[in-house]
Every structure is written in structure tokens, then in C-alpha cells.
């Protein structure tokens with residue numbers, strides 16, 4: 001598994017090349033590892049109407065789910081000034097953490113925040129989104 005984790009960290013760095021970030025100049029790449037073994041990439045896609053912007057992580061999740069993937073093992077995220085090496089760690093925003101919560105096991109889903117090939121931080125979803133609201137909260141509600 002360590003080999004595939006290393007691979008998604010590298011792929012997340014490459015995915016930054018596909019970022020569309022003319023407004024912030026901050027490119028982000030994500031590589032999402034599905035339980036099937038498939039790796040789905042995403043990049044941030046900005047918009048002149050700023051609120052229509054979507055993050056790299058959600059791009060990857062929505063691509064994967066729309067193509068039939070529903071179970072995930074890990075995600076790697078890299079970010080920094082466009083066309084430059086990362087200058088720090090691009091942690092997932094709150095909205096992306098909540099999207100992860102919808103599909104991922106809090107205790108097992110790994111999040112790698114990548115600065116370079118050898119510099120990265122590793123978290124579990126429960127570390128980055130403690131005391132969260134998720135699908136289990138709605139299990140016992142009546143659906144009318």
C-alpha cells in the first residue's frame with residue numbers, strides 16, 4: 001500500500017498542471033484512490049463568478065462518484081503558486097472535508113497533504129473533521 005500512497009502523492013503534484021486558476025494564481029491538484037484501485041485526479045477550477053469555483057478535491061470526488069466509484073481509500077493534495085513548486089501545505093477546505101465525510105470512513109480514510117515528493121503530512125479524516133455530521137446522523141429519520 002505504501003507504493004500506491006507514494007504514487008498518489010506524485011500524481012497530485014502532476015494534477016496541479018491542469019488547474020484553471022486565473023484569479024488566485026494558486027494551483028491545486030488532487031489524486032483520489034478508490035477502493036477499486038483506480039486513481040481519479042482533480043484540479044481546482046476557478047470562475048469569474050468566484051462562488052462557482054470548485055476545489056481540486058471535490059473535482060476528483062465528483063468525477064469518481066459520477067463514474068460509479070463510491071468507496072475510497074485515500075486522497076493526496078498538493079497546492080502552491082501556479083507553475084511553481086509548492087511552498088507549503090494545501091490543507092483541504094471545510095467544504096471538501098464534508099464531501100469526504102459523505103463517502104469515506106472517518107477512521108480509515110487517509111489524507112496526504114503534499115509539499116514535495118519527500119515532504120508530506122498524513123492524517124485520517126477524523127483528525128481533520130472531528131465531531132462531524134454525516135450520513136449516519138440521518139439513518140433513523142423518516143423519509144416521507
Ligand code: ZN
Pocket residue numbers: 055056057058092093094095096097
Ligand atoms: Zn475545498
